[in-house]
């Protein structure tokens with residue numbers, strides 16, 4: 301019998317999650333039945349969506365939702381061999397049993413030298429979010445100017461680099477000097493620390509006096525309300541996330557955006573990356589190619605130890621990560 305460790309949601313979050321909202325439990329796993337396989341998590345992802353989704357999808361006592369890169373340690377399923385690596389959506393667990401239907405093998409051309417954890421970030425769901433959000437929602441064109449916030453994160457850092465590959469001018473913002481330096485290092489044309497600028501309005505104008513054709517919004521809230529006034533006519537806004545609101549006990553009431561929407565004839569579209577699940581391979585192959593060619597750089601914020609998952613999650617929500625936040629078991 302294998303003993304799995306799991307993190308459960310002990311108490312629904314009120315404001316920022318606290319370590320006391322989680323409980324670490326042990327589960328004895330049964331022996332495998334025909335067609336099943338036993339897997340051990342190697343890397344686990346902590347993502348912003350877990351905060352709002354926990355309230356929507358979970359009840360207290362449930363195992364925290366999430367994805368992992370896992371290794372097959374025992375198999376009674378001929379489609380999966382021991383030692384293979386997969387991406388799974390089995391939540392915050394060290395070990396789990398699967399019938400194989402919910403597993404996605406890492407691309408067969410995954411280079412040995414490339415960290416498999418990238419399957420949770422740049423060459424995974426966040427990377428796909430950047431890829432499809434830019435191509436299908438922003439519909440960026442060469443020569444345009446793209447704005448992205450939370451730009452040093454898992455999604456934002458890929459947005460900026462893909463926009464550069466697409467021939468755009470790219471402006472990004474993040475919450476520390478270290479992150480701003482990273483943005484410039486990976487090719488952003490302009491980058492600023494939204495926490496230290498005296499005026500966000502001025503910073504946006506200085507970074508691109510002519511305004512922005514595309515705004516890839518990861519943050520929402522006040523930033524979005526100010527940024528919308530800097531959009532060019534016929535600009536496009538991809539509403540990817542609203543992380544400035546996820547931990548609010550009382551929803552913010554942002555100022556109205558109808559006036560700039562009308563006068564600038566803007567398009568604003570929310571999206572969830574699973575919309576393009578049927579094009580997942582296309583996106584992953586493109587992202588993997590750009591990473592291997594060195595055109596897309598990556599950075600991972602690695603927290604060691606399964607017991608540190610809550611702190612990694614809370615740290616990411618507080619902006620302590622540069623690049624994709626992951627936990628190495």
Ligand SMILES: NC(=O)C1=CN([C@@H]2O[C@H](COP(=O)(O)OP(=O)(O)OC[C@H]3O[C@@H](n4cnc5c(N)ncnc54)[C@H](OP(=O)(O)O)[C@@H]3O)[C@@H](O)[C@H]2O)C=CC1
Nearest residue numbers: 348450453454455474475518540541542543544572573619
């Ligand atoms: N629509 C979709 O399908 C998907 C949407 N998303 C969304 O994309 C966004 C980024 O996700 P992801 O790249 O995984 O996360 P990141 O790796 O960017 O980590 C979150 C970052 O958000 C920033 N942040 C946190 N709180 C605030 C705040 N109050 N105001 C401004 N910035 C804040 C912090 O960076 P900083 O230093 O810049 O403050 C923090 O590091 C999230 O909103 C997420 O929900 C992600 C995946 C799929």
Ligand SMILES: CCCCC/C=C\CC(=O)/C=C/C=C/C=C/[C@@H](O)CCCC(=O)O
Nearest residue numbers: 348349352389425540541542545546572573
């Ligand atoms: C205050 C309300 C916020 C609404 C928007 C919330 C989150 C946006 C976001 O981050 C969406 C992320 C979607 C990620 C999808 C991941 C899938 O690969 C797996 C998700 C978990 C599951 O469905 O099993």
